[in-house]
Amino acid sequence: MFIKMIPEIGHFALVIALLMAVIQAVMPLAGAATRRPLWMAYGHPMATGQFFFVAIAYVCLTSSYMLDDFSVANVANNSNSLLPWYYKFSAVWGNHEGSVLLWSLMLAGWGYAASVFSGDLPRDMVARVQGIMGMVCVGFLLFILMTSNPFERLLPNMPQDGADLNPLLQDFGLVIHPPMLYMGYVGFSVVFAFAIAALLGGRLDAAWTRWARPWTNVAWAFLTVGIALGSWWAYYELGWGGWWFWDPVENASLLPWLTGTALVHSLAVTEKRGSFKSWTVLLAISTFSLSLMGTFLVRSGVLTSVHAFANDPSRGFFILMLLAITVTLSLLIFALRAPRVSHKVGFNWLSRDSLLLVNNIMLVIMTVTVLLGTVYPLILDSLGLGKISVGPPYFNALFVPLTVLMCMFMGLGPIARWKSMNASELWRKLWLSGAAALVLGGVMPLLYGGEWNVWVSLGIVSALWIVLPIVRDLFDKTRHASSFMAGLRRLSLAYWGMVLGHVGIAVTIVGVAVVSNYNIERNVRMSPGTTVEVAGYQFTMTELTNRRGPNFLADTSIIQVQRGDAGRSFVMRPEKRLYIATGMPMTQVALRPGLFRDLYVAMGEDLGDGSYAMRVQYKPFVRWLWLGGLLMAFGGILAIVDKRYRRAVSRKSSAKAASATPGASTSGSATSKEATV
Template identity: 80%
Template sequence: MLTKMIPEIGHFALIIALLMALVQAVVPLAGAATRRPLWMAYGRPMAVGQFVFIGIAYACLTASYMLDDFSVANVANNSNSMLPWYYKFSAVWGNHEGSVLLWSLMLAGWGLMASLCSRNLPRDMVARVIGVLGVIGSGFLLFVLITSNPFSRLLPNVPQDGADLNPLLQDFGLVVHPPMLYMGYVGFSVVFAFAIAALLGGRLDAAWTRWARPWTNIAWAFLTVGIALGSWWAYYELGWGGWWFWDPVENASLLPWLAGTALIHSLAVTEKRGSFKSWTVLLAIATFSLSLMGTFLVRSGVLTSVHAFANDPARGFFILMLLAITVTLSLLLFALRAPKVSHKVGFNWLSRDSLLLINNIVLVIMTVTILLGTLYPLILDALGLGKISVGPPYFNTLFVPLAIVMSLFMGLGPIARWKQMPGRELYSRVWLSGVAALVLGALIPVFYGPEWNAQVMLGMMLALWIVLPLLRDIVVKARSAKTFGRGLKKFSLAHWGMVLGHLGIAVTMVGVAVVSNGNIERSVRMAPGDSAEMAGYTFTMQEFTERRGPNYLADTAVIRVERENGSSFMMRPEKRLYLATGMPLTQVALRAGFTRDLYVAMGEDLGDGSWAIRLQYKPLVRWLWLGGLLMAAGGLLAVADKRYRRAPKRRRGVASDTASSQEASG
């Protein structure tokens, strides 16, 4: 009897969570405004309660999937009795209703962590932060209960079995990619809450940036991993061999990442020098607003994609209103409060301040460029002005030059002094690294590949330009100490996090340049006994076999691959037919390596005992995702800096210019 009531228990838990979120949204903010400590104290227990009851609701939905309760519409539409248990577990968020519930759970989790990790902060600041998170949580819980109830029943007409999960989503990528991406999206809500709380309290000093920086780095790290996992998932699951398609849904995740990258650097300047205060707040608002916009694009029905779940206009309208209210009220508060914040912190045009500002401007231009390319076709379609497609040529033409400009300034910013720096001193720090980057960047493609390529050379040069000045700076400063090891210990974890993050950018750039220009592809017709050669490898078709999986039938090609040195290995690509939906799906065979991937995909059955086979050789493709992991590791390493574990102190002024440059992670 209890198992039959699980959906009702989950629904009731969501209602209780909404009530707690409303209390969290109203009472602490009112307490901070009227200086009532008891009211402000309501924030933490409400944050705990909201997380607990959303967790109960999520557990109930998961139990409905595991128990094959097809009386629940969400389960009937997205699961099947033959679906393996681990895909049932991930199917909970492989649909619109479940994904929004997961979003709400993560939002409550971030709010819980913010309330528990802020005991050393001023009481009124904490109350405002928790209150703002309560407002956001209330909006999403209303969205779930009004338009996206995951516990809606199909009584009395309960189907015998479910429609099954989309075969494209029956993959390990669904298990890890969406949760990581959502953690990044939702994590920026904490930074947004700090910014709004600072505006409400009129406290746009360097202190709030120190409180907000760890949350920004953590959210950015999660989003970085989520984007990298999404690229990896598309690479091996879709069967095309591509790793980025400039799809609107992919762009929706890249937009807050770019804005968040600018925010990380702007927070560093505001904390260190006390400048960029208004700019930092505006970036915090923009980053979270772009996260909400990504939610609108994926769940409004305006896009058709494997990532896009919703097709109900009411849902899209609700999210659009939530986005509009958030942006409008935030910008209105910013317009009222920000002009009152004055600071007299100046800097020379040649300084770390100015270089970080230029990089921020470039990142914002990149964000606006992608935003326009993503929204312009949707706006034209909504206005009835026709359908157009904005594809890779537009994005590559505008994004790549901006990335080159950003890379040039990335090589200078970390080694420049704050406030001002003589041009001769900066030249002395970078000239040797610049020459080495030019020479090595031109020579490496000659020795690496069969032919010289200008694009690969440029990518190598820019990557070396980013890394070599940093390494040179570390060596010089470490050697100034009594011992080299003691000199290395002088650098903070935040500084090492910055180094690791920039190294990740360089590694990704090398991977992009090499795989984009060195990819080799052949489409061949193969029957048992046929062979094909590519990039020094010989592919020989051994046989075709059939097998049955838990919920699909598969035709498997058994291919023997021989290297030039005589060693060999087997690859087994598949063409699957999923029984519940009748949908075919290509399952590629990958031979991964640090320097290259071999990629084999089955096409169509040509009817005479042969199949169309696509062979691809992808040099350094793994470096794309290795760079993403390095960037994320850098963000997390910066969070571990001991400065963020100390109780913050209100400062009368800004930091001294003579403080060591390695103390800032920007």
């Protein structure tokens, strides 16, 4: 009896979570406005309860999948009794309703974490953050219950078996990519909440940036890993061998990453120098708004993409209204409050402040470029002005030069001083790095063995221009220490996070430049006994076999690969699968990965007489794309665990005690001890 009621329990848990979110959205904000500690205290238990009940709902939906309860429409449409258990587990978020439930679970989890780890912050600030998080949760829980209920039943006419999960999603990539991406998307809601809370409380000082920076870095690190995993998944799953297609849904994840990157740097300037306060808040608002826009694009039905989940205009309209309300209210608060609490901090045109500002502006221009290319065709279509297609030529023509220009300023940043610096000193520190980057960038493509290519050379020059000034900066910071290692140990984790983040960008740029220009591809007809040579490797099809998987039938090619005449040989096994429940064919590529090259074989259509169309590719440095992403994310994590943030928490305890006193000021004026931390 209990098992049959699992979907109803999940639905009821969502209703309770919504009621708690409403209380969380109202009471703490009202308490902060009226200085009532009891009302402010509602935030933590409501955030905890909301997370608990959304988690119950998620467990109920997962249980319905694992138990093959095909009376639940969501399970019947996205699972099958033959589906392996691990794909049933990930199928929960492989559809619109389940993915929104996962989003809401993560949103509630972030709200709970913000409540738990903000215990030493001023009570009024925490209350405002909790209230704003509650408002966002109300919007998404209403969205689930009104338009995207994952617990709808098909009774009494339930199917005997399910329609199966889309074969494109029956992959390990589904297990890890969406959760990582959503953690990044949703994580920026905490930063957004801190920004709006700072505006409402008149607390645009260095303290709020120190509170918000760890949350920003965590969200940015998750989003970075999520995008890298999505690129890796598309690379091997779709059978094309590409790593980025400028698909509108791919762009939807790139947009908040660009503004999030600008936000990470802007928060650093605001904390260090007290400048860019209004700009930092605006970036926080923009980043979360772009995360909501990504949700709208994926779930509104306005896009046709392998990544898009939903095709329901009512759902798109709901999210569009949620986006409009969020953007309008936050910008209204910004317009009313920012001029009162901001002030100017001077700096020279040649300083780290100005260089970070230029890089921020470059990132925003890149965001606008991608946003325009993504939404302009949709706007024209919605207005009945015709259909146009904006593809890779547009994005590459604008994005690549902007990236190169941004790299120029990135190389200057680590060397430059705050506030002001002498131009001759900057030249003295950087001329050798610049000369080495130009020489090595011109020579290294020839050493690789390929033809000299201007784009590869430019990519390597840009990457070296990012890395070599960091090497010089490390030398300057350690040369007066008793030993080189002693000097390295004195450097903070936040500094090492910056180093890894910039090196990660450089590694990714090298990967993009080399694989885009030196990739070798051959589309051939192969049958047993056929040999084709690509980049010095001989690919010989030795036999064709058949096998049955848990829910598919597969034709498998056995490919013997050898480099030269005396090289060590190995076997690759690309497959052409037919999924039983849906009758959908799928390509399962064979990969031989390596740090400096991938060998990639995809099995195409059956051409008759025992032969198949085969795509054989040699992809140099393609792994550097994702290695760079991992380095960037790890750099963000290192910055989070820097000990000065732990010290900052202990210094805030006195401010918390003061704000907890009835009648204490909640304005957080710049003259308070807190504002000078």
